[in-house]
Amino acid sequence: MLVSRSAGVEREATVKPHDRIKNLPLAQFDSAAYLKAAGLADGDGRIRASMRGKYDQVNEFLKVVAETVGPAGADAAKPFTAVDFGCGKAYLTVALYFYLVHVLGYSEAKVVGVDRRADVIESARKMAEKLDVADRVLFLESDIGAYNAESVDLVVSLHACDTATDESIAKGVEMHARYILSAPCCQHELQKTIGPQSSKPFAGLLRQGILRERMCDILTDAFRAMILRILGYKVQVMEFVSSEATARNIMLKCEYGVKPGQPGPVGEYLELRDWWKVVPWLETRLAPLLEKYLSRYD
Ligand SMILES: C[S@@+](CC[C@H](N)C(=O)[O-])C[C@H]1O[C@@H](n2cnc3c(N)ncnc32)[C@H](O)[C@@H]1O
Numbered sequence: 001m002l003v004s005r006s007a008g009v010e011r012e013a014t015v016k017p018h019d020r021i022k023n024l025p026l027a028q029f030d031s032a033a034y035l036k037a038a039g040l041a042d043g044d045g046r047i048r049a050s051m052r053g054k055y056d057q058v059n060e061f062l063k064v065v066a067e068t069v070g071p072a073g074a075d076a077a078k079p080f081t082a083v084d085f086g087c088g089k090a091y092l093t094v095a096l097y098f099y100l101v102h103v104l105g106y107s108e109a110k111v112v113g114v115d116r117r118a119d120v121i122e123s124a125r126k127m128a129e130k131l132d133v134a135d136r137v138l139f140l141e142s143d144i145g146a147y148n149a150e151s152v153d154l155v156v157s158l159h160a161c162d163t164a165t166d167e168s169i170a171k172g173v174e175m176h177a178r179y180i181l182s183a184p185c186c187q188h189e190l191q192k193t194i195g196p197q198s199s200k201p202f203a204g205l206l207r208q209g210i211l212r213e214r215m216c217d218i219l220t221d222a223f224r225a226m227i228l229r230i231l232g233y234k235v236q237v238m239e240f241v242s243s244e245a246t247a248r249n250i251m252l253k254c255e256y257g258v259k260p261g262q263p264g265p266v267g268e269y270l271e272l273r274d275w276w277k278v279v280p281w282l283e284t285r286l287a288p289l290l291e292k293y294l295s296r297y298d
Contacts, residue, residue, distance in 0.1 A: 025062030029102035072105035085168035086160030087113030090124035223280040232260035261293035
């Protein structure tokens with residue numbers, strides 16, 4: 001996991017290549033059948049060159065899961081439910097299940113993958129059947145907004161598009177997820193309202209399309225992190241894969257556990273929001289939960 005760009009360099013030099021592979025999450029359990037079924041490995045078990053990026057991404061994602069959720073310990077026999085919103089072909093969904101059970105020790109884990117595309121849900125179901133886990137790794141063809149469950153332990157959403165990321169975060173909050181791991185994708189919502197007219201000192205920057213896009217990405221993620229903080233989550237914004245692998249390498253790593261509605265986070269949020277004269281999509285979506293905290297300061 002890339003938390004800082006420079007800290008790992010010296011340490012890496014002393015780690016032998018073999019040790020590095022052994023320490024990868026996908027090498028910490030018998031993942032051969034999964035790697036083949038997911039198409040990450042060929043018939044001889046070698047990682048396909050074309051799938052190397054995905055293989056690395058799954059490993060990095062599982063490292064974040066380990067760091068966030070931690071070993072089951074005394075909770076080994078308790079139910080543990082994870083939902084993967086916008087699961088796509090389910091590389092991560094299925095790996096997450098095996099990792100939760102075989103490495104972290106959540107023997108009663110259940111993982112649900114949700115995607116609105118019928119074709120990916122069908123192929124994901126086939127993969128789960130092939131691996132004999134179809135009763136523990138379930139797939140639902142549905143819009144994220146239509147998914148409902150009373151409670152869930154972990155919500156995951158990697159590269160769901162635009163406001164689908166916000167919807168996943170909102171669902172996580174509403175389902176009282178203890179952990180939310182969200183890697184945003186393309187973000188268009190703020191770009192519709194922010195332009196050179198929004199802020200005089202930034203006019204020159206915002207006139208350049210690419211810079212405006214990046215600025216809006218950063219602002220969107222900052223608003224998301226701040227809203228989650230207001231609602232009681234500890235939030236870390238991190239790079240979970242290298243920026244060479246994908247420019248979409250930011251992850252919001254969240255764990256519930258701080259007092260909601262504290263004046264500090266609320267004040268910071270309102271100040272930034274009002275300075276830019278915008279209402280983030282996530283605020284509108286979570287208005288019923290946020291209103292009581294924001295209205296005190298408006
Ligand atoms: C770029 S793919 C990412 C797949 C997977 N999470 C991964 O990282 O490998 C995004 C997926 O999100 C799904 N998606 C986007 N918006 C959605 C929505 N509102 N409801 C359900 N699925 C959605 C798309 O169908 C697509 O399969």
